[in-house]
Amino acid sequence: AAKGGGRGQYRFYSSDLEEGAKLRRLLEEDLRDALDRDELSMYYQPIVKSDTYNVAAFESLIRWEHPERGFVSPEEFIAVAEDLGIINQIGEWALRKACMQAVEWPVDLRVAINVSATQFVQDGFVDQVKSALQASKLKPERLELEITESVFIGDAAQTQKTFLELKELGVRLALDDFGTGYSSLSYLQHAPFDKIKIDQSFVRGATDPDNNNAAIMSAIVGLADALGMETVCEGVETKDELKLVTARGATHIQGYLFSRPIPHEEAIESLSKGDLKYEPRGPERSRSE
Ligand code: C2E
Ligand code: MG
Numbered sequence: 090a091a092k093g094g095g096r097g098q099y100r101f102y103s104s105d106l107e108e109g110a111k112l113r114r115l116l117e118e119d120l121r122d123a124l125d126r127d128e129l130s131m132y133y134q135p136i137v138k139s140d141t142y143n144v145a146a147f148e149s150l151i152r153w154e155h156p157e158r159g160f161v162s163p164e165e166f167i168a169v170a171e172d173l174g175i176i177n178q179i180g181e182w183a184l185r186k187a188c189m190q191a192v193e194w195p196v197d198l199r200v201a202i203n204v205s206a207t208q209f210v211q212d213g214f215v216d217q218v219k220s221a222l223q224a225s226k227l228k229p230e231r232l233e234l235e236i237t238e239s240v241f242i243g244d245a246a247q248t249q250k251t252f253l254e255l256k257e258l259g260v261r262l263a264l265d266d267f268g269t270g271y272s273s274l275s276y277l278q279h280a281p282f283d284k285i286k287i288d289q290s291f292v293r294g295a296t297d298p299d300n301n302n303a304a305i306m307s308a309i310v311g312l313a314d315a316l317g318m319e320t321v322c323e324g325v326e327t328k329d330e331l332k333l334v335t336a337r338g339a340t341h342i343q344g345y346l347f348s349r350p351i352p353h354e355e356a357i358e359s360l361s362k363g364d365l366k367y368e369p370r371g372p373e374r375s376r377s378e
């Protein structure tokens with residue numbers, strides 16, 4: 090469209106790019122200071138069992154509250170942190186913070202923490218995990234690390250060694266955004282995952298009979314089942330989607346239908362009240378976004 094659109098449109102496109110580059114430079118400068126300025130925090134989103142809707146875990150999701158821009162999405166700034174070479178610092182902060190906060194919960198729920206592939210493959214990652222467990226006194230079996238398929242792009246032997254060392258520590262491993270990344274199943278031959286998270290792009294539109302998502306979902310659940318792994322369906326927003334993913338056999342569900350990510354204080358508050366069972370509260374049909 091930029092090519093065929095004539096001069097004016099090209100200029101518009103180009104200034105759009107410039108705008109994007111400028112914004113990114115600003116974010117880069119500010120992100121370096123975000124930790125020191127205490128602008129990062131953790132939100133938590135429940136993962137519920139699909140048979141009882143009881144909460145099984147909370148996933149920690151990092152938030153950056155920029156003084157002028159408000160909340161900047163991790164979708165945006167994690168990639169920036171990777172490029173700047175500060176993902177390790179931010180990732181270690183996230184790991185420690187979530188472990189420390191999880192021990193404050195009045196119920197011994199599991200905490201699922203996202204780990205960037207760049208952080209995961211670095212020397213010393215296992216030591217980071219050990220030290221976060223020691224500092225927080227969190228029981229290792231309460232910690233679940235969520236990694237994506239992109240860790241398999243790196244040195245296979247090294248990655249396998251890291252997996253085994255983490256299992257040795259007693260922490261759990263989940264494969265996040267399954268089906269969207271590096272698309273080879275051979276890595277499932279040896280990787281000791283406890284859980285597969287089916288990416289929300291498969292849930293989206295799965296209730297529409299004209300696409301293959303429901304069939305793909307069944308196949309992933311069957312695969313995980315055969316390998317002795319749990320399955321989480323991400324991004325469930327409507328009751329129709331809930332019905333569908335439950336029928337397809339997912340063991341766990343996560344999505345706005347049950348709860349959006351909430352601040353740590355709110356998570357504590359709801360756990361203190363004994364709110365362990367969630368209700369599907371979203372809209373019947375249309376998606377909220
Ligand atoms: P993710 O790990 O796949 O997390 C799920 C994302 O989907 C979260 O976005 C969550 O808020 C959102 N989500 C949950 N339920 C629904 C739903 O029903 N509908 C829709 N539309 N979205 C839903 P968020 O919090 O913006 O995080 C985005 C991504 O950023 C995460 O994807 C993860 O890859 C990354 N991330 C978040 N926190 C961290 C962190 O502490 N460390 C690292 N390395 N990455 C993180
Ligand atoms: Mg995740």
Ligand code: MG
Nearest residue numbers: 265266286323
């Ligand atoms: Mg995901």
Ligand code: MG
Nearest residue numbers: 265266288289
């Ligand atoms: Mg994701």
